[in-house]
Each structure stands twice: as structure tokens, then as C-alpha cells.
Amino acid sequence: MAFGKILLLCAVLVLASAAENKNQPRGSDENNCNLPLEFTHESFFDPTFVNEPKNDDAFDEVFYTFKLPSNITNYNLDVYHGVNYISAEVIDKEVIFKPTENFRNFEYKEIHDEPARIEFLLPFECYVDENDYENKTQFYFVQPITDVNNHEPMFNRKEYQYHFGMPIKAGALLTNILEIYAVDVDYTNTKVEFSIDVNDYIEISYKGTEYLNRKIHYATLTTKKDIPAKQNMVLTIKVTDMGTPKLESTALVKIVID
Ligand SMILES: [Ca+2]
Ligand SMILES: [Ca+2]
Numbered sequence: 565m566a567f568g569k570i571l572l573l574c575a576v577l578v579l580a581s582a583a584e585n586k587n588q589p590r591g592s593d594e595n596n597c598n599l600p601l602e603f604t605h606e607s608f609f610d611p612t613f614v615n616e617p618k619n620d621d622a623f624d625e626v627f628y629t630f631k632l633p634s635n636i637t638n639y640n641l642d643v644y645h646g647v648n649y650i651s652a653e654v655i656d657k658e659v660i661f662k663p664t665e666n667f668r669n670f671e672y673k674e675i676h677d678e679p680a681r682i683e684f685l686l687p688f689e690c691y692v693d694e695n696d697y698e699n700k701t702q703f704y705f706v707q708p709i710t711d712v713n714n715h716e717p718m719f720n721r722k723e724y725q726y727h728f729g730m731p732i733k734a735g736a737l738l739t740n741i742l743e744i745y746a747v748d749v750d751y752t753n754t755k756v757e758f759s760i761d762v763n764d765y766i767e768i769s770y771k772g773t774e775y776l777n778r779k780i781h782y783a784t785l786t787t788k789k790d791i792p793a794k795q796n797m798v799l800t801i802k803v804t805d806m807g808t809p810k811l812e813s814t815a816l817v818k819i820v821i822d
Contacts, residue, residue, distance in 0.1 A: 606704075613706065615661070615706065618708070620671055627663065628705075631657060639689060640689040648664055648666055671715070711753075713808065713810075713811060716811035717803045717813060724817045732791050732821065734790050737784065738819075746758075747781070748779055748781065748805050757770065758803055760800070766785060766788065766797070766819065793821055795819065799816070
């Protein structure tokens with residue numbers, strides 16, 4: 565019975581100790597920075613703070629702020645991977661995380677297979693005593709990003725010209741001569757729809773994405789019946805994305821048959 569009580573007491577002490585350390589960044593047990601943040605351990609090495617998701621067009625929003633505890637004497641901020649999409653600065657002992665000018669371009673530069681969330685990791689070191697490195701601690705700041713549909717898909721040309729010296733047959737694949745594709749920068753957009761003016765001769769369909777870049781969507785332009793000589797056609801093609809609301813843009817297809 566007594567042994568059982570001791571075991572129970574030990575278990576309570578371990579649990580109490582775990583609860584005490586749960587939200588503390590790594591560092592000296594006695595003297596870490598005690599940052600007022602709720603940490604998880606998503607990162608292998610260091611505690612991680614995961615902020616609320618922000619939209620990918622939140623260019624002018626402050627992403628997060630917190631007050632440094634008064635015992636912190638010095639600090640050091642760095643960016644992960646050299647991709648400086650978020651800045652962190654300290655003003656009046658308040659740490660302010662906000663998007664940099666680069667954040668406007670991140671959708672153009674980043675290609676994701678799992679696009680539901682993007683993480684920016686910002687090692688942050690703080691010192692209770694700047695002469696005593698044992699007292700430093702660090703954590704990662706993670707900023708999930710939500711894709712909003714803020715880019716219309718864009719054709720790679722304003723105008724596509726197909727010029728033939730003789731009549732062409734039904735089933736001719738015009739995009740073998742000059743390819744048509746559209747780029748939608750929004751990284752969660754997985755498909756687009758192509759359409760063309762109502763006409764007797766030409767149809768357009770969706771072919772697929774570039775293998776290494778799912779933002780590039782190819783179209784197939786095909787003749788649906790024989791086109792006789794002496795034709796000069798100008799048709800508008802349209803590309804529409806899958807966003808809410810949907811965005812679209814247009815280009816021209818010119819077909820000349822001598
Ligand atoms: Ca889009
Ligand atoms: Ca977007």
C-alpha cells in the first residue's frame with residue numbers, strides 16, 4: 565500500500581513538472597526568457613509558436629505582436645532559409661511580426677505540392693543576461709498562410725496566330741504549332757476552364773498542368789470540321805479559375821487560311 569502511494573506521488577510530481585515545462589522554450593530551467601507565448605514542439609529542435617492563419621493578400625496587416633518580459637536584456641532575430649517574407653522587430657520591448665515587401669511576391673516564387681499551409685520559421689534568441697550564453701533561448705515562429713483567389717489566370721500571349729497556306733482537316737491539333745497556356749499564381753488553384761466563342765470550326769479543351777509547376781495550365785485547340793480556303797477568323801478564348809469568386813481573362817485566336 566505504502567509502495568503504491570509512493571508511486572502515485574512520483575506520478576503526480578512528474579505530471580506537475582511536465583505541466584510546468586510544457587510552455588517553456590528550451591534553455592536554462594532557472595532563467596529562460598519566459599516568453600508569453602503558447603509553444604508546441606512541431607519543430608524537432610526547438611519550441612514552436614504557431615500563429616493564426618493570415619491571408620496571402622494581407623500585405624499591410626501586422627501578423628502578431630507580443631511584449632518581451634522585462635527581464636530580457638538582449639535579443640537576436642533571424643530569418644529562416646534566407647526568404648525574408650516576414651520581418652520581426654522590437655519596438656519598446658514589443659515584438660512585432662509583419663509581412664515584408666517580399667511577401668507580395670511569395671506566390672510568384674513558391675511552388676507547393678501541399679499548399680494548404682506555408683510556414684515561415686524565425687529563430688528568435690533572447691538573453692536574460694547577455695554575458696551568459698547559457699541563459700539564451702530560441703523558438704520558431706510559424707505563420708500559416710491562407711490562399712485567397714487574388715490572381716486571375718493569365719494567358720501566355722494576348723494573341724495566338726495560326727496561318728495556313730491550304731485548307732485544314734478536322735481533328736488538326738493547332739496547339740502543336742503554337743501552344744496555349746495560362747498561369748494562375750494562386751497556389752491552391754489546381755485547375756482552370758478554357759472556353760471559346762461559339763463557332764463552327766474550332767474547339768478548346770483543358771489538357772493539364774506542367775509537370776513541375778501546377779500553376780501552368782495547358783489548353784488544346786482543335787479543328788472540329790474541315791476549314792476551307794480563304795478564311796480569316798478572330799475568336800476570343802477565355803480562361804477561368806476555380807476560385808470563389810471565379811476570376812478570368814481573355815486572349816484572341818486568329819486563324820488565317822489562304
Ligand atoms: Ca486565381
Ligand atoms: Ca492567392
